[in-house]
Amino acid sequence: MSYSYGALKTYMPEMVEVLVDCVRNPALLDWEVKEEIMKLKAELAEASSNPEAFLLDALHSSGYSGALANPLIASEASVSRLNTDVLEEFLALNYTSPRIVLAASGVDHDELVSIAEPLLSDIPTATGTGKPKSVYVGGEYRRAADSSNTDLALAFELPGGWLKEKEFATASVLQALLGGGGVFTWGRPGKGLHSRLNPLVNEFDQIKSISAFKNVHSNTGIFGIHASTEAAFVPKVIDLAARELTSLATPGQGTLTVLCSSVIKLFTVHLIA
Missing domain, CATH: 3.30.830.10 (Metalloenzyme, LuxS/M16 peptidase-like)
Structure with missing residues (x-):
């Protein structure tokens, strides 16, 4: 607060x-x-x-x-x-x-x-036992909804959170590289032609939107891909998301070129902002 x-x-x-x-x-x-x-x-x-x-x-x-x-x-x-x-x-x-x-x-x-x-000066001191700890254990969550689309997220832990600057910077670059967007997305860095995920929206009509995200805390965080798609297409979207993440883990020369370009765009955006 x-x-x-x-x-x-x-x-x-x-x-x-x-x-x-x-x-x-x-x-x-x-x-x-x-x-x-x-x-x-x-x-x-x-x-x-x-x-x-x-x-x-x-x-x-x-x-x-x-x-x-x-x-x-x-x-x-x-x-x-x-x-x-x-x-x-x-x-x-x-x-x-x-x-x-x-x-x-x-x-x-x-x-x-x-x-x-x-x-x-006279504000009371804390009487608690210290900061509560959290441990990443992984898991699965499902909820039925009255909607024609299904929203899903495939996420992983980002160890260290804000306190590990190198890992946080790496996650920021990966987020910019994967990018994403929806049916009407185009243009700026992390979108359209600059994105690895957004072309999937153009390739598969069933995908309404797909994008990378991160949520970071002091000592931990999560990084992943969020997508909105037709219910019957969920298994395919999970396979596509896993494919993109796997390709980043085993980059070729072409991927390295795109990665360097994304780094430049990422820092350019921050400097302009």
Whole structure:
């Protein structure tokens, strides 16, 4: 969770005070909590019908044991149990000094510390047992849906997560190389002619979209291919995805040329952005 504020530098003391007050003294009114719960239920109903959001949740719940296996898309039953007391308990447990970071841009560090320290010095320390651990175990998840298309994901662990920069950079290049897109995709790097996956959409009418993805955490992550296709064509799509991944594991000169081109395009995109 994050709280942010933007204003002129001369108002920095007021900004810090307002942010700290929002964090430490939230007004959790019963009627507002109930109103937000109703909004949350509507958002969750929409998210549950979003294949990409659901697949990412399913990959974590089936692929990991530990904290990362917990769902991001809450069930309606769990949301219904929320109330002011539950929220206050959550704040007391999680809003502790080791978990808080105060960051600012365009201000003097010493001045920021002098303003924030009196407001934050008495925040309680954590009483927990440390960061929860997660272990990648792999798995499979299936759910029936009232849809003419089937969405599937073939994923693998990305060991090290953000902390292993070399592996993360490699995964980023592979994602750019595989690329992907849908029926109406064309053009930019990672799409169309620059992609290894998107031509499959043109070759097979049954495939509506196919693309590489990654989701990275501090110490681990997942990398894979997501596709939307006709139900009867799922086995073929899995074979095609495996073929592309296998070809990358045993590259020839042509693949190496495309890989170098993708590296250049990837860094060009980042530099422009």
